[in-house]
Amino acid sequence: MTSSDTLAHNYHPLPVTLTSGEGAWVRDVEGRTYLDLLAGYSALNFGHRHPDLTAAAHRQLDRLTLSSRAFDHDLLHPFAEALSALSRPVIAGIDAPMVLPMNTGAEAVETAIKTARKWGHQRGIPEDEGTIVVAEGNFHGRTTTIVSFSTDPEARQGFGPFTPGFRVVPFGDAQALRAAVDERTVAVLLEPIQGEQGVVVPPADYWPTVRQICNDTDTLLIADEIQSGLGRTGTTFALELWGVRADLMTLGKALGGGVLPVSAVVGCPDVLGVLTPGSHGSTFGGNPLACAVGLAVIELLSTGQVQHRARELGTHLHERLRTLVQGGLLTGTRGVGLWAGLDVDPAWGTGRQLCERLLELGVLAKDTHGSTIRLAPPLTIAAEDLDLALDRLTHALR
Template identity: 60%
Template structure:
């Protein structure tokens, strides 16, 4: 018997099972709402893990993409195109930096940052060949390439992909003393998320980022901030580092940079750092393509208004007040986060993170679990307060059960 439309929408038989999605199939979306194949509307409280900071189908981003689609979408980096220079200039200016190296995915950008830091270490710092080391934090999530999972402490991501690349030292997140102890003359970079996303939206202790900045500067080590999830308005400021007035040596950006329209990532740094690259040493056929540049330029323009950072700050404060009241009721063990971003640890007596996510799905609210007991909330920054409150009320009802 042929599949029903609903059955055929689920690709389980023909898709590798590297994800465990919730049982819902989305057909369209607008703003903070998504509609499934049966016509039911769901409030998106995940925003593509922060890739959709500006919501689904933002009219300015869609227009930028449509306009560029009619002109040119790809030249490869073999030729110049008329959006590339402007994109690099505008993104560099937003970051207070000088140079941009564009890629496509977040993992590609992290790999680019690793290669850049090592090359800088050899060509500028003077580290002996093949001795460069990079300090990373336990609980990190920087992507899933073989290099990156090699320095992950998440066995689900790491297991059975070895052998792994050497050159990484893992220290506890938030521990400045451990970081300092791990640094040697061969250390070329410290790579950190200013807020750890996949770990459950873990915010470091106050002053930690400032301390890392001071320590790396004093030891002639690059401070590389992975702002792929935390950056571009999510936490109430353009970058999560801004909460401590910290400027790293290198920003690693992705997700929201493509506005949820196309994959766009980039490493942004000084000429002294990114200037170590020479033609042919690193590249990407699609990195910095015209379509990507057109959309990302509009993302930068949206961020320059400050509107989205302010919305994230104001609605985020409201979100965390409401979540604190849930924690006081006993169904939630802990709430962490900043801006419109939260990790909510569910009390075991009330179910697993997956079970709570499925119960919220029944109430037409979309969230996702991580590490068994935690759910993450990251609604689009365009969400209205009324819609946010409705979503929180559904959560309150689920947790009261």
């Protein structure tokens, strides 16, 4: 049995084995260096081994790493208070959002789904009848419940029977969403921007209209900011692009700074308050090490400098990508901040083939849905390194 036989084949990685990283650069076992334009699907918004984040982890490793939620620890409430304050601009109608710490993004989404259902049941919707409206092309995780409402055959096929209670409508179509909401709807669950689908940005009036629909029908609005949140779009949260507030928001990925899994559900106390002792929990959720790193992440975002940098570099990124479309090297591009989806002409090849060519040129990127690749460099990438990566992309396409 070879080493490849001992590892489940649920991924098809590019042929590179990494050993170290710093900032936007990583090194492989042969000593070659690469610019990382995937950033752990936005988990590495602050780059590899950001000194503030690794220092926070080192300090906490010498103190306490786990207490479980059977006991409090000295960083749990400070973390909740800091994340609550950071999230205040995008949570509806309150000055002090409530925080429920978890571990992975999928775990946060599962928590939000459970919370919304219980909230709806307590408001008179019969149990087993509450529905949640979601969007085609969504990606919220890979648990059984979540893939039950996925429209990606690869993520869904073979994993039934599926969890009922979801209605799927086209992303960006507010009128279709309005038609799907009825007296049995407890929530609308959406990504502000669909990352896995290829960084799909909805029409400008979409999110304000969705918010109004939820207001009119007394329906919860749940925003999945796991990929889009924490600086990626040039704002702390993508919802700020449209001035919209959610009732619940899920966070993950960059909240752990690429050091360890950290996630959370943030929202209105009268919604999260439906969870009582014993009704939901997590052994590692809100552990001391996670809180130490999460606090350091929030501190990095508190000045607004990271977000400002993502806006400035993002403007430059999208200008350069548009020239590749105008020059016929790409069929389309879209995105916001330091986040972009690039469409390759299928006659040229696949997104995978482009990523393999970029790998040869020392750039790491990831394909999605056949002919599309995503770019999501660390928000701390140097301007000259971003240009170097785009020069190599241009060379690869030519």
